[in-house]
Amino acid sequence: MKTKLSIYIVTLLLSVSNLFAHSRSEGSDPEKDKVIVYVLNNILSRYHYVKKQLDDDFSEHVYTDFINALDPRRRYFTQEDLEEFSQYKFTIDNQLKETNIDFYKLVYGRFLQKLESSKEAYRTLLKVPFNYKKKESISLDYDNLPFAKDAEELLDYWRKDLKFSILERIHMEELEQKEKAKEDASFQKKSFEVLEQDARAKVLENMNDLYTRIEELENSDWYSVFLNSVVSGFDPHTSYMSPKVKSRFDQDMSGKLEGIGARLQKKGMYTHIVELISGGPAWKQGDLEAGDIILKVAQADGEPTDIVGMRLDDAITFIKGKKGSEVRLTVKKKIDGSTKVISIIRDVVELEETFVKSSIVEKKGKKYGIIHLPRFYIDFNDTSRRDAAKDMEKEIQTLKEEGVSGLIVDLRSNGGGSLKTAIEIGGLFIDKGPIVQVKYRGEDPLVKNDIDEKIQWNGPLVVMVNEFSASASEIFAAAMQDYKRGVIIGGKQTYGKGTVQNLVPLNRFYDNYPSDLGALKMTIQKFYRINGGSTQIEGVYSDIALPSRYSYMDFGERDLDGALPWDKVQQAKYKTTNSYSNFQDVIYNSKQRVLKNDQFQKVNDYAKWLKDGQDKNVYSLNYNLYKANSDMEDAKREQFSNIFKFESNSEFTSPKYEQELFKKDSVLESKRLAWHKNLKKDMYVNEALNVLSELKMKNNNLLVKH
Known part of the structure; x- marks a missing residue:
């Protein structure tokens, strides 16, 4: 084993890997899908540090992890869906041994249906203002949030989620107006009604953009998510890389980066800072930190572009730019949740x-x-x-x-x-x-x-x-x-x-x-x-x-x-x-x-x-x-x-x-x-x-x- 594996590069890097393969893929290839499962099963069983039994516990891990990966915010599946999915809860291990992916096909197919129906849901909900005087709350503890009982409760989940997004935007805009008023006594603040209408329109725009980009993804992109649910059953640092993700990984390891000098990762709708490159523009500027979330990107004094929900590759195109040019990032700080505009002069990260x-x-x-x-x-x-x-x-x-x-x-x-x-x-x-x-x-x-x-x-x-x-x-x-x-x-x-x-x-x-x-x-x-x-x-x-x-x-x-x-x-x-x-x-x-x-x-x-x-x-x-x-x-x-x-x-x-x-x-x-x-x-x-x-x-x- 050691001789075979010695030809590969051993790395001890603290790994932070992107769950989703946010890139266009070559489309569905059922035979290739089965071959990948076969090869992964062969390699992992022979060479992984842990001799893992593909048993009911492993099956339950894949079941839970894949469903959570597709629906981490509990916005698509209901308990009625889970009841149907559960027929495979303890049989995925057997399916994998036989290169059978019926569980994947069922859940992925249902996910596509829910994506389509949810578009109509959020567009209808965002047509009119919400009741902002109603005393109610939302839990963001998605790990412990139960799936909605039925379609009616699922719609209420959507309502609260969209309402919270609008409240965040209104409050952010109010803070920005407050700062502008300090700098300019003649500045006229917008009313709550105007801010609410603007925020609702922006949330609708972002949701439409998000779904446009989701529709760009094909079977192999989602299949990579499934494969990562499988291999993560061995340990959290074991992951599958599709050919295009592997290509980007190789570029990332080449040692030369352009832009602000930060590694980015998409989590849900948000673009997160994973790592600052030592000596890069962001590192030297000093305000950006690992874990921060980029909300908007502006080119110098230009109007900021909202990147919430945007495809990672597209977000990167806004953040990258020529050496010496300025980019202004509106960032939500991980450490305390505050919102801050950070100006960075782009450079070549050597x-x-x-x-x-x-x-x-x-x-x-x-x-x-x-x-x-x-x-x-x-x-x-x-x-x-x-x-x-x-x-x-x-x-x-x-x-x-x-x-x-x-x-x-x-x-x-x-x-x-x-x-x-x-x-x-x-x-x-x-x-x-x-x-x-x-x-x-x-x-x-x-x-x-x-x-x-x-x-x-x-x-x-x-x-x-x-x-x-x-x-x-x-x-x-x-x-x-x-x-x-x-x-x-x-x-x-x-x-x-x-x-x-x-x-x-x-x-x-x-x-x-x-x-x-x-x-x-x-x-x-x-x-x-x-x-x-x-x-x-x-x-x-x-x-x-x-x-x-x-x-x-x-x-x-x-x-x-x-x-x-x-x-x-x-x-x-x-x-x-x-x-x-x-x-x-x-x-x-x-x-x-x-x-x-x-x-x-x-x-x-x-x-x-x-x-x-x-x-x-x-x-x-x-x-x-x-x-x-x-x-x-x-x-x-x-x-x-x-x-x-x-x-x-x-x-x-x-x-x-x-x-x-x-x-x-x-x-x-x-x-x-x-x-x-x-x-x-x-x-x-x-x-x-x-x-x-x-x-x-x-x-x-x-x-x-x-």
């Missing part, structure tokens, strides 16, 4: 910004180095090219030659990458020994060692992490923690992704098939720390946990349905480095500083408030109550508006070799200046420097420069 970079800062008369590692990168097709391990080694050498006394490795929001580079980077900080253990299904764990006795850095070390540090980041942080080689500081715990995926082209398992069958991203291994514990679910707990906006939020591997469990294996043979004379004292001092720091405590209060908001799922549909509740939330949000406002006295500079490059590369210089400005305003970096400056080595002789 691969260079995914590489290692470093900065030097002085504190108490000593120099310290900060190395930012955005991911554990490598070119698997040409290992002679630069990779994260080679670059880290060079960067550390540069910093040593500049005379730094301590080192911070910043792995915040690093989603992972190459296992090979994670092991080699770990080896830069110890003489030799185990870094991680990996395990295939049914086999003993393999201990992966650093075999190079050279230590590139034996001075004080602090590793920064957060809740989005995942996979290979967790391997490195766990190794440094187990060896007691460095202090881990940041979020309470890291993401907790302790699995490895391979990308498997299906045609390799079905010779001479005339067309592309797509690919399977499949979990094949599990990680374990050298102390024996898995990084799965638990991640790495920081030695010093700093309050953050995410402290109480529900997310991470532990919150994914079907995530593989935490377990442990035998501890590898290793000895702690015993590097520091005051390791525990430094950790204690930092914890005391944080407890006494008003700003950190306000962040903690903010995180609790955000958690309360995350748990809120019921909203009033009475406009006065809706507005009053929204105003209260806005007022509370305003109390926390400046909690992250911070500026240290430290000055951050680039290494001398980069300063020479600035003479010919003003773009690089501007990027580094922006980064240094952010470092100066980073309260978390400031505390990491406090910790680093206090660490004392038992052997104070740093490595000789060479």
Whole structure:
């Protein structure tokens, strides 16, 4: 098994995959549909980390997941439909073994019928104003919302859903008018009646656009949804990619992106920010965050285009543009639900910004180095090219030659990458020994060692992490923690992704098939720390946990349905480095500083408030109550508006070799200046420097420069 799979690229990236294949497909091909099921079943049963029984439980998962995928907001199917579907609830496993897809055909066929009938429903409902004085509410907890009993109750679901959308738009417009009135005393506000009519017309327009784009999708698009319901029964990181989705995935991995520098994903009617590309325009601008929802897109001063319900590919065409042009995004913030217009100047997002970079800062008369590692990168097709391990080694050498006394490795929001580079980077900080253990299904764990006795850095070390540090980041942080080689500081715990995926082209398992069958991203291994514990679910707990906006939020591997469990294996043979004379004292001092720091405590209060908001799922549909509740939330949000406002006295500079490059590369210089400005305003970096400056080595002789 290992020999066959070694030809595929092993990635440890924290995966965020799009459920829907939002692209035109080649149409229905029943024979191909059956072949894909056959090949997937063959590959998964033989090579997936979990030996999964295709039984009644598995059948129930596919049944529930596919229905929820087609109708996540409970707007199409009724309990009467589910009663008919339920004949297959515990037989899908048998159907899959026989490459029978009758369940898919029944549910998909009914879905198409419901799509058609729902068009008439929403168009009729939106012809006249709703009763905004009626005291009623809507639950957005769709996971626990029952399907409508019948067509009459389903229509009422639609009514409440459309009414809520209109209320959101009216309130948003009122806030925008309020800001305009502040800037222009002569500005005339629109009446509620006019705002309501405009909002209702806009919702109708968006719904029509949504259904136009839904009608563009063909059988193979929806079939991909079904296949993902099947493969997700093994674990949440295993997914099927149709040929066109795989093509976009390959482009995404090419290392060069244009536009605002953000990865987008469609969820329901909304376009979500999945990831900001380090060094890209959105990343430098600083206001956009993962999880935010883009509602409107405007070209500079032009009128904004509403993209709610818009096909993802179409939305991207509005967001992308020429280098130097301005795009204005109306965004709903994930963190507090506020609406904000964010202006971004488009640019080419260069691969260079995914590489290692470093900065030097002085504190108490000593120099310290900060190395930012955005991911554990490598070119698997040409290992002679630069990779994260080679670059880290060079960067550390540069910093040593500049005379730094301590080192911070910043792995915040690093989603992972190459296992090979994670092991080699770990080896830069110890003489030799185990870094991680990996395990295939049914086999003993393999201990992966650093075999190079050279230590590139034996001075004080602090590793920064957060809740989005995942996979290979967790391997490195766990190794440094187990060896007691460095202090881990940041979020309470890291993401907790302790699995490895391979990308498997299906045609390799079905010779001479005339067309592309797509690919399977499949979990094949599990990680374990050298102390024996898995990084799965638990991640790495920081030695010093700093309050953050995410402290109480529900997310991470532990919150994914079907995530593989935490377990442990035998501890590898290793000895702690015993590097520091005051390791525990430094950790204690930092914890005391944080407890006494008003700003950190306000962040903690903010995180609790955000958690309360995350748990809120019921909203009033009475406009006065809706507005009053929204105003209260806005007022509370305003109390926390400046909690992250911070500026240290430290000055951050680039290494001398980069300063020479600035003479010919003003773009690089501007990027580094922006980064240094952010470092100066980073309260978390400031505390990491406090910790680093206090660490004392038992052997104070740093490595000789060479």
